[in-house]
Amino acid sequence: MLLRFGSVPVLVISSAHAALDVMKTHDNIFSSRFKSSVFDKLVYNCKDVVLAPYGEYWRQMKSICVIHLLSSKKVQCFQKVREEETMILTKKIQESYCSPMNLSETFTVLANDILCRVAFGRKYGGDEENGKKLKELLTRFAQLTGTVDIGDYIPWLSWVSCVNGLNTKLEKLAKELDDLFEGIVEEHVNHLKNKSNTSDYGDVQDTDSKDFVDVLLWIQRENTIGFPIDRVTIKALILDMFIAGTDTTSTTLEWAMTELLRHPKVMKKLRNEVRTIAGDKSNIIEEDLGKMKYLKAVIKEVLRLHPPLPLLMPRESVKDANVRGYDITAGTQVLINAWAIGRDPDSWEEAEEFKPERFLNSCIDFKGHDFQLIPFGAGRRGCPGIHFATILIEMILANVLHKCDWKPMPYRGAKEHGIDLTESAGISVHRKFPLIAIPSPPRF
Known part of the structure; x- marks a missing residue:
């Protein structure tokens, strides 16, 4: 479907089929x-990586993120962290029985x-008060990035904003986020300054022992990618990790538990699988x-219905192209409707x-590779954090079901099966109202 938003096609x-044309056949063109003034601000x-124009800068930033945070090797290095935090979660749930x-909120803080x-x-915003503040920042970010600045499409109306x-x-919001990320960077800079042996900081072969910010600061100091990266670039990359790693993970977990509570037979079947494989273990590994x-x-089905x-x-x-027999001119904005593709009766x-x-x-x-299911996108601009996200979602969901039975919290105005499915507005779609459920000791 071709629309025209002001002066922009x-x-x-x-x-x-059309997604395959855009994200594979003509991926270099699309x-x-x-360019969005909302994202610019x-x-x-x-x-950052997500929004940078296609080119050498974007390739270098993506390479940094993949190699130093999102590669299979790095994801494996973080196994202990995931297991420790999910153990804390299950303990918290057990303390909240009945x-x-x-x-x-729990999934947002955990992610x-x-x-x-x-x-x-280290953790930022781990206590209850800061956790609520963090969730508020994420919610506002999702809402505002889903907002249209009319000046992007009708330039002479840019004053409306x-x-x-x-x-x-x-x-x-930009100031509040910048204060948070500036504090993170400055904390790392001061920590490195306090090291008596600065050579501990400079060994490229020893990045496994450093967190992502330490690596970015090392790259900045050594200029290893051929052009300098400044403090703003470092904070932009941190923002990517912070938003993408927290918001999309918590959203998927939220909708997964929503669907499981709506479909008790599916929850029972999944719970039985988890408990059979786990056996007598206190936690899933x-x-x-x-x-x-x-x-x-279950996770694939959640991502199909709730990308x-x-x-x-x-x-x-960036150039003229032909998609499914239609001529698309250079400078056309392309919106890929993953929600509609996941619910297309021609595919499902x-x-x-x-x-x-x-x-x-x-x-x-x-x-x-399968364009009927593209919650993480595809092609050059596909999400590089798929492995990081999916193993985290699997780990959390399995542990949530391992030691607890769940039932929805009944409340006035609830819809089908006692669960309100109203969605929030924003670029990422959360539930409009928090998911409240009641855990209880498992019945084997």
Whole structure:
């Protein structure tokens, strides 16, 4: 579907075949990003990985993130952190037996704690008060990045954002986020200055013992990528890790538990698989996850129905192209509707139903090769953190079900099966209202 937003042509992709054309056949043409004043203000003029224009700078920034945080080797190095934090979670749940628990907030804090430990060396916002502040920042970020600045499409109306308060909101949130990331960077700089032996900081072969910020500071000092990176670039990369690693993970877990509470038979089947494989272990370990076929099917089905970003990050064509027989001009903004593709009846039987069994004997995966299921995107601009995210989601969900039975919190106005499915507004789609559920001791 071709729309026109003011002076900008906008192509909406809502089928797997058209997505393949954009993200594979003509991936080199559609790998740049549409320039947004909202993202410019919030994400350091798009000097990060997610939003940087396609080119050498973007390639270097992506390489840094993949090699030093998101590679299979690095993800494996973080196994102990994931297991420690999920043990803390299960203990917290057991202490809350028979009492209502805000799973939306719990998942946000947990995802943030794990991300901060592996990327920044320690937790930020781990206590209840700071955890709520963090969730508020993430919520505002998702809402504002889902907002349209009319000046991007009708330049002579750019003054409207000054009048309606959008610029003020953007500047306020950008300042709060920058203060947080400046504190993280400065803390690492001071820690390194206090080291008596600075050679401990400079060994490229020893990056496994350093967190992501230490590595970025080392790259800045040694200028190893051929051009200098400044403090702003470091904070932009931190923002990527912070937002992507926390928000998308917590959103997926939130919707996974929502669907399981709505479908008790599916929850029971998954719970039985987890407990059978875990046996007498007090906690699930990552070696157990590879045996949990139904768990993987449940997560695929959740991502099909509830992709964290229903519209993937906007792309822009850099040259004229032909998509499915239609001529698309250079400078066209491209919106890929992952939500519609995941519910397309041409690709899925009973597309609106939550049926994880559809994946048990299917080779379809979400790693960017099967365009019927693209919650993480595909092609050059596909999310490089798929492995990091999926193993974390599997680990948390398995442990949440291992030692606890769950039932939804009944409340006035609840919809089908006692669960309100109203969604929030924003670039990533959370539940509008927190998911409250009641844990109880398991009944074997």
